[in-house]
Amino acid sequence: MAEASPEIYDLAIIGGGINGCGIARDAAGRGARVFLCEQGDFAGATSSASTKLIHGGLRYLEYYEFRLVREALIEREVLLRAAPHIIWPLRFVLPHHKGLRPAWLIRLGLFFYDHLGGRKILPGTASLDLRRSPVGEPLKEEYMRGFEYSDCWVDDARLVVLNALDALRHGAELCPRTVCNSAERHEGAWNVEVMDRQTGDKRSLRARSLVNAAGPWVSEVLSQRLHVNSSERTRLVKGSHIVVPRLFEHDRAYIFQNSDGRIVFAIPYEQDFTLIGTTDEDFDEDPGEVRISSSETEYLVAAVSEYLQRPITTDDVVHSYSGVRPLYDDGAGQAQQATRDYVLSLDDGEGTRPPLLNVFGGKITTYRKLAEHALQKLSSHLQGLSGDWTASATLPGGDFAVGESARLTHTLRQEYPFLTDSWARRLTRSYGTRTRVMLGDARELADMGQHFGADLYEREVVFLMQEEWARCAEDILWRRSKLGLRFNVEDAGALENWMESRLAERESQPKQAKG
Incomplete structure (x- = not known):
């Protein structure tokens, strides 16, 4: 034959x-x-190691990347409509640092930022008196004036x-x-x-x-x-982030100017944490082995502490991650200037x-x-x-209107009374309308199967393995979710063992002949 x-x-x-x-x-x-x-x-x-923002790139205006910024600003609202479960609006506070960019330059940049992309959903820029605003409370007293503008947050993975x-x-x-x-x-x-x-x-x-x-x-x-x-x-540029316990109670993010011309974000993260990043360093090693360095950790800690009344230390870091950006090598002198x-x-x-x-x-x-x-x-x-x-077109689970996430969460709690508010909110922000497919006919907590830690149960793990290609604990704890922040080593190991056993059981079953 x-x-x-x-x-x-x-x-x-x-x-x-x-x-x-x-x-x-x-x-x-x-x-x-x-x-x-x-x-x-x-x-x-x-793609899972970003700062997790859908944004125009305010600082790219300084490098005259107007086409890129305009395209990105337009895309913010296109993507927000396509996936309102995993993308949501976020307001950013930019305190004015008297020793760095002048206020007039910031205002000009934000004017372009407001008008380049045909903004329709997101609110525009506002000036802030940080001495009277709640967003000024975590900051040192010397930061009296600031600006607030809009971008979006995304669960990148x-x-x-x-x-x-x-x-x-x-x-x-x-x-x-x-x-x-x-x-x-x-x-x-x-x-x-x-x-x-x-x-x-x-x-x-x-x-x-x-x-x-x-x-x-x-x-x-x-x-x-x-x-x-x-x-x-390609020009490989390493970017690293750290996660610390929540630094402020409000729902805004900060964008802090640094003396080296870069900016650092401090973003509300997974309800109980703050995400801080990022760095920019040329990288010439194996991208699969990238890790944050002690100098990067110290850089991010120092950059944020410059602004906060209560400085943080490296001991506050509960998690970190690094990624390698594959930028096009345009011959720029510094990594932060590369397109x-x-x-x-x-x-x-x-x-x-x-x-x-x-x-x-x-x-x-x-x-x-x-x-x-x-x-x-x-x-x-x-x-x-x-x-x-x-x-x-919407992405799977995103077939609902922008701003309706809270309503969907409320409905889920009514349909599945065993869900807590925080659990229902996490599921909504992960699966959107697909949450009902994952929960299926569960009517009480026992129907969710084995409990692995935090609010992760067997039914969700099986769903992720069958529907979303998950094969190991890392896939679930750090990419399909960020529950790794709430798991200890023992619980993560137990999940890994359970998944390995489940996969082995599946592989041992005889395959049915087609036709």
């Missing part, structure tokens, strides 16, 4: 971060047959998973924990070999177009997996070869526009597809 030909796809994508999953969703929704492989878990690297889910709903095939071993052009298409990292099983497929959205590994994929020489390079804009590099031999699209840079706020632009770049090779569609 002749060997079966490899499957043919319109588009194969390497990388399951926000850009890869965003492109997969957009392409699948247009009717393309899409394959995506990700070497780890979705959002396993940079869940944003990636929701894009993956929507891509799946539109017919895409997504394979986490699957590495691309090689890809080469052959007879008008890409021959791609991938390997399941858990089983070692290999698979060959063919694709009419290939997208390299490997994030910090984009250059490595080019040279070592695709064997393509390129003059374009945050994205560059889409198309290699198609002027239409005579199957195309390769390399994704350099980008930021989470503009991922949807990046995906649209990627499909535009590939349009001549992906004929017969429908047009742009994502601007007015």
Whole structure:
């Protein structure tokens, strides 16, 4: 019997971060047959290590990145409408530091920030007397004047998973924990070999177009997996964050100017904590092994303590995380000056070869526009597809109006009386209207199954394993949720053991024959 030909796809994508999953969703929704492989878990690297903001990038105005800022400002409200469960408005307080940027310059920047993006939902900028406002109470007395403006908060890792889910709903095939071993052009298409990292099983497929959205590994994929020489390079920039117990009672975030020209955010985080970040350092090591350094921790502690009446110390840090931003190398002198804009590099031999699209840079706020632009770049090779569609589409669970999250939480508590208010709020902010799918026919706490810690129960764990590709405790505690902040080592280990046992049990069951 002749060997079966490899499957043919319109588009194969390497990388399951926000850009890869965003492109997969957009392409699948247009009717393309899409394959995506990700070497780890979705959002396993940079896309879960952001400052978790949907924002225009106020400081980018200083580097004249007007196109990027305008696009990002427009996207704030597009994404807010698409996913009001995992994205919500947040007001930022910028205290005026007399020794740094002058007040007139800040006012000018905020004027542009208010008007560049056609803002309709979010409130505009306001001036503050910090001596009389509650948001001035945590600050030193010398900070008497400030400004308040709007951006949005996002659960970054869940944003990636929701894009993956929507891509799946539109017919895409997504394979986490699957590495691309090689890809080469052959007879008008890409021959791609991938390997399941858990089983070692290999698979060959063919694709009419290939997208390299490997994030910090984009250059490595080019040279070592695709064997393509390129003059374009990424500039790897490390950004680190720390988490401390809640520093203030109000619901605003702070944006603090630092003497080195950078800014540091202090953001309400997971109800009981404050998130502080970020740093900017060039990085030339393995992106998979990135960790915060003691000097970065001290930098963030000092930057925030400069403003607070009650300074913090490194002993206050309860958690930290780091990520590597794969910025396009534009030759900027300092890491903080390197462009945050994205560059889409198309290699198609002027239409005579199957195309390769390399994704350099980008930021989470503009991922949807990046995906649209990627499909535009590939349009001549992906004929017969429908047009742009994502601007007015909701993500899974986001089919309710902006500002209705509290109402949904209240309704859930009525339908499932065993939920506490904080538990129902977390579920709403994780799953939106999909919460009912997860809770199913549960009518009392016992129906939720085994309790693992905090408000995590067996029913939710099973849901995440079956519906959202979770395979280990880290997937659930730090990407599908942030419950790791509330778990001790023993509880996390017990969850890991339970999941391993469940997976082993599933693998031992005989597979049913198709047809």
